[in-house]
Amino acid sequence: MPEYEALYRKYADRIAFVAVDIGFGEKPEKVAAFVARAGVTMPVVIDDGRLSNWLQIKATPLHVLIDSTGRVAYAGHQDGPALQAALDHLTRPAPSTGRIAPSDVGQQAVFRIGENVTSFVQSKESGPLFPAPAHRKQAVLFTAPWCESYLKELEPRTARHCAAFRAIAQGDVAAHTLRWTAVASRLWIEESDLALFQKQLGPDINLVLDRNASVFARFGVRQIPAIALIDANGRLQDMINADDAQAERRITAFTKTP
Secondary structure (H helix, E strand, O other): OOOHHHHHHHOOOOOOOOOOOOOOOOOOOHHHHHHHHOOOOEEEEEOOHHHHHOOOHHHOEEEEEEEOOOOEEEEEEOOHHHHHHHHHHHOOOOOOOOOOOOOOOOOOOOOOOEEEOOOOOOOOOOOOOOOOOOOOOEEEEOOOOOHHHHHHOOOOHHHHHHHHHHHHHHHHHHHHHOOOEEEEEEEOOOHHHHHHHHHHOOOOOOOEEEEHHHHHHHHHOOOOOOEEEEEOEEEEEEEEOOOOOOOOHHHHHHHHOO
């Protein structure tokens, strides 16, 4: 961010800079505290998921330069000579051939409690998550392989929640009450990470990588961990987030309902 801030101050009169927090697992007050601590003076916004999904972002930071016609002129993860050259090229005087026309990314509908999710979770768009027909109660754990390790020092509370929700899933699998699927965020993930994470989860929890972020988006998950509970008829019955101290009790109650 210090380098990006320096570029902003250098080019602010020629390029409209904006810093976009990816919004995954973030809260406005946390972002505001970071902005103040880092001395960032450029505009900062928080993505609601539509921008990162539209750009298919898999890792950050990502620099995207857009020319005066609205076309992407450069995209890359590293700062340094390549980004500097792209900025210099972008700021050279050139005749304008049009204006930037914002694309309407569109808000993807989020499943409501009681809504049937069967057609989505069995579609090519989502994976599928589990075979049809299910005829069995399902639980979907939204998480990331790096949650318990990478966030252990940076976000210890979130790391503890991820470990606790994983333990809940593993305990319930052992009791054979629900069919569990773990959906891993595509952010900061390599294919090789999945095998290690599957080993950590155990063989009885199906692991799916949300390659196009469609599963997280449709279930409205912006912060990990979270659990979706789906009845035997394919209807979403409950969404449990990390801050819920009654998560285990609600899952137990769900398993006992007819």
